[in-house]
Amino acid sequence: MIKIGFVPSHRVPFNRDWAVEMRKRTIKSIKENVGEAEFVYPDEGLTDGGLVTNEEDAQKAVKLFKENNIQGLIIGTMTFGEELPNITIAEAFDKIPILIFGTKEGPFTSDGNRKSDSFCGTISTASGLTRRKIKFDFGGIYFPEEEDFISDVKRFVRVSMAYSGFMGARVGLVGPRPAPFETCAINEANLIEKFRQRVVSINLLKLYSDINAMKTDSRVTEAVNEVKKSYDCHLASDNTLFKIVKLELVLSDYAQKEGLSGYGIQCWTSMQEEIGISPCMSMGRLTDKGIMCACEVDMHGVLTMIAQYLLSLKETVPHFIDWTIQNQDDEDTLFAWHCGNAPVSLKCASCKPLVNSHSTLGEKLGYDKSFGTAEFQLKEGKVTIARLVEYDGKFKMLITKGDAIPDSRSLRGCWKWIKVSNLKTLYRTIIEEGFTHHASLIFGDYEKELAAFCKFAGIEVVNV
Numbered sequence: 001m002i003k004i005g006f007v008p009s010h011r012v013p014f015n016r017d018w019a020v021e022m023r024k025r026t027i028k029s030i031k032e033n034v035g036e037a038e039f040v041y042p043d044e045g046l047t048d049g050g051l052v053t054n055e056e057d058a059q060k061a062v063k064l065f066k067e068n069n070i071q072g073l074i075i076g077t078m079t080f081g082e083e084l085p086n087i088t089i090a091e092a093f094d095k096i097p098i099l100i101f102g103t104k105e106g107p108f109t110s111d112g113n114r115k116s117d118s119f120c121g122t123i124s125t126a127s128g129l130t131r132r133k134i135k136f137d138f139g140g141i142y143f144p145e146e147e148d149f150i151s152d153v154k155r156f157v158r159v160s161m162a163y164s165g166f167m168g169a170r171v172g173l174v175g176p177r178p179a180p181f182e183t184c185a186i187n188e189a190n191l192i193e194k195f196r197q198r199v200v201s202i203n204l205l206k207l208y209s210d211i212n213a214m215k216t217d218s219r220v221t222e223a224v225n226e227v228k229k230s231y232d233c234h235l236a237s238d239n240t241l242f243k244i245v246k247l248e249l250v251l252s253d254y255a256q257k258e259g260l261s262g263y264g265i266q267c268w269t270s271m272q273e274e275i276g277i278s279p280c281m282s283m284g285r286l287t288d289k290g291i292m293c294a295c296e297v298d299m300h301g302v303l304t305m306i307a308q309y310l311l312s313l314k315e316t317v318p319h320f321i322d323w324t325i326q327n328q329d330d331e332d333t334l335f336a337w338h339c340g341n342a343p344v345s346l347k348c349a350s351c352k353p354l355v356n357s358h359s360t361l362g363e364k365l366g367y368d369k370s371f372g373t374a375e376f377q378l379k380e381g382k383v384t385i386a387r388l389v390e391y392d393g394k395f396k397m398l399i400t401k402g403d404a405i406p407d408s409r410s411l412r413g414c415w416k417w418i419k420v421s422n423l424k425t426l427y428r429t430i431i432e433e434g435f436t437h438h439a440s441l442i443f444g445d446y447e448k449e450l451a452a453f454c455k456f457a458g459i460e461v462v463n464v
Contacts, residue, residue, distance in 0.1 A: 072160030175266030340373025
């Protein structure tokens with residue numbers, strides 16, 4: 001579970017009892033409403049009232065947070081707050097996401113003074129962070145029991161988890177990109193310099209060798225039986241299903257050994273020519289297991305998937321799509337499609353995914369060599385679609401939202417119609433901003449979380 005540090009900041013001579021009460025209420029609200037993270041904070045034995053009031057308290061908090069290896073930092077002004085101790089702590093953790101907030105003012109004292117003046121103190125802390133170019137998000141000014149506070153903390157937990165998992169991520173590159181698709185070209189050095197990420201090359205010859213060497217043991221047989229229960233396999237031979245499963249298991253083993261969060265995979269034409277299958281269904285099954293898989297060695301694409309998956313706290317997986325056609329009857333609805341790589345967990349309620357031959361490559365490469373796509377319609381619901389690209393060493397993320405709507409037709413590939421607010425603007429943005437033909441679609445509204453993640457990662461947001 002991710003760990004978040006909490007700094008309850010107080011300034012003398014503002015009301016200490018009010019600060020202690022605000023601290024207790026904040027901790028109580030977090031414990032009762034935010035179960036997605038473990039929160040670390042000074043207790044009454046470490047500092048006076050468990051508050052951070054001076055530099056000595058700040059150093060104690062830094063030590064506490066380092067011992068607990070926090071992945072996010074929340075600074076809350078319980079009263080005015082002391083900007084310099086707050087900044088001392090922030091400087092020690094300037095490489096992780098930081099959220100600041102203030103507490104609302106209580107009643108005036110009997111002699112007409114303010115107890116807190118939290119907002120003014122929050123300004124001072126924010127000014128100090130800005131001066132030092134330390135990135136932070138501002139939540140708001142609220143009482144800890146308010147829904148806005150709870151939702152902001154929940155959102156920050158997701159952002160902290162995504163940032164922690166994205167920075168330094170290891171991703172597998174399975175084969176070179178398809179020769180005709182320069183659109184999937186990347187500068188690996190930029191990923192190293194910007195995000196400290198590592199691209200781990202997977203040799204296709206070794207992959208083929210390991211698949212051929214894998215024995216048809218109980219692990220393989222059980223996986224094939226699982227496939228037969230989850231998919232309509234009447235078109236595919238058992239030999240094909242065993243190949244599909246062995247590809248999945250070999251890549252799963254590689255991911256575990258190398259600590260990989262995902263893959264960019266050369267899904268055509270070597271797989272069809274050398275193994276005799278399309279890898280799409282294997283990729284969808286790996287994605288369902290938390291190993292993100294993008295087509296056509298699209299490394300920026302798999303990184304987009306990883307960010308979305310982490311923002312969901314690994315509760316739902318994304319689907320790697322092509323931006324495609326406008327609906328023939330609705331100008332604000334687009335066809336989110338791909339060959340057959342969707343995770344089966346995202347299927348529509350009445351769908352039985354069909355294992356089929358590749359709908360576009362089968363005729364060229366041979367239908368018998370192109371089995372391995374999983375064809376079905378996705379479920380309905382709110383979706384967030386995103387795409388990371390890089391030009392001239394600068395990264396930017398396209399973010400848009402929509403609704404996945406039903407359709408009664410039987411269509412090839414894995415697909416869904418997505419209704420957006422303005423498809424013409426979205427299409428124009430994709431073209432004019434240089435975004436590529438792939439994107440990552442996840443069910444749920446993660447627009448704010450993704451934008452905050454991008455702020456901390458140094459990625460420009462293009463919101464449509």
